Amino acid sequence: MSLIQISGLKKSFQGTEVIKGLDFSLGKGKCIALLGPNGAGKTTTLRMLSGLMAPTSGTITFTDAKKGEDIRHFIGYLPQFPVFYEWMSGLEFLIYSGKLAGLKHKQAKERAMELLQLVGIMDAKNRRVGKYSGGMKQRLGIAQALIHSPELIMLDEPVSALDPLGRREVLDLLEGLKKETTILFSTHILNDAEEVCDEILFLHNGEIVESGTMNELRDRHQQAKIDFIFKTKSEEIETYFTNHELTQSVNIDGKRNSVFVKDIERARQIFLQEILEKNWPLEKFELSSMTLEDVFMKVVRK
């Protein structure tokens, strides 16, 4: 059951096409990561979905929305850098946004207290937002996105600006939210996506270059990989791996050569033999399957 359908979504800024036609749908109750390097168009996409920005062309359809209904009722949105009225207290801001979303004062207050508890800033509820720390603002931002119990919440880089501890807490929070609502969040940190999400959309240069569930992605990209780490970086070695007939592709990252091969047994034998013969300074050697990071690098290089 899909919650939202996006087709042919495009956006141009001053003639430059930033989003080049996106087609995807989000399943109800799923947690989807919008993954991509900086500048891929993640924020622009989320802004269009939230109604803050008009698409140049294309449509966004909510399955549950009646024709002409304001889709903002269905959405909670947390921008990358949430800003609040500094003179309000956290509780006041939540009640205010709840009322704007159509709740009665009493309901808004109850819901606000619930959410303050959930995101863990109950102690600071009467403090002015201007005095909040970055992490607290992020939590308040998540709370305000949830205030009207929307069907879809969109979070723009919710953990990128947090320290490891705060990051951990917000990720756990998202994990818990998965039960209540559909989550779409953008990130460039692969581990975060891998950790909480069921599905992944890879965005690169304004296009979706790869998508699917974690397992689908693994299956599709499953490839034997051998990592060789040498003491020094050497062109000779790199050329050897790159040009070898057993090699499908090579990722070179400093002294690390990640070689993708079909026949891992043969490749191991031949490569190791060669290394011994040439006496290349091998430091570490590892057989592994692909991580999300490898998939990421692969689709981005394409």
Added chain:
Amino acid sequence: MIQWMTLLQKELLEMWRNFKWIWMPISFILIGVQKPITTYYMPQIIDSLGGLPEGAVLKIPTPTAREVIMQGLGEYTSLGALIIVLSTMGIIAAERKSGVAAMILVKPVSFTSFVTSKWAGGVLLMWLSFFIGCLTTWYYTGLLFDWVPFGEFLQAYFFYALWFTFILTVSVFFSSMLRTSGTAGFISLAVVIIVSIVSSTLSRWLEWSPAQLTSYANEILLDKGVSEYLLPAGLLAGVCIIILLALSVMIFRKKELAA
């Protein structure tokens, strides 16, 4: 409507928290009280500054109460306009620039409500502060000179306030159009000054200009009767206000909130 009230409440609360409810009335009182008092104490002031040279005869005719109150209100035309523009120029531009407008408008808030509630908050603050200011002018004039009928004073106040509402709306309009409060304020002031100057120099042909409202109000105060152009000028001011507001909403809606 409930939502609109929520938005307005927030505006009023914000103006309370950042002390606009204090400094606006005080500024207006300071402007308003100045004329009756300085006029009344002018002879003493001149004396304390060393007096007039021997032999100089300076006849300062004692102005009538009506003249004093008219001059008193006249003080507001420039300073009052400045205060109004300064206090409203950031009303939308600042919220958009900080990004908080985007936080609010991802909620199902109508753009019309967003803009008009801000406008209404500003209008409320201005009408009240200005009323308090005018009241002090009227009171001190009555105390030191003579009492001007309250009804005529109210009429004059109303038409001054209508002209100020026009100024405020111009300021809101540029605030919704431009990204920086400073530019919005500067352009608003420029527009208001140009409208005033053009209207007063060409007053023969522009009797219906909203900027003339203050001179018609003065005529009421001076007991010269009600100008036949008062009504057209008042109506035109109303129409301009509505059109400017509608345009503000339209422009604001078109603007990309983010980016």
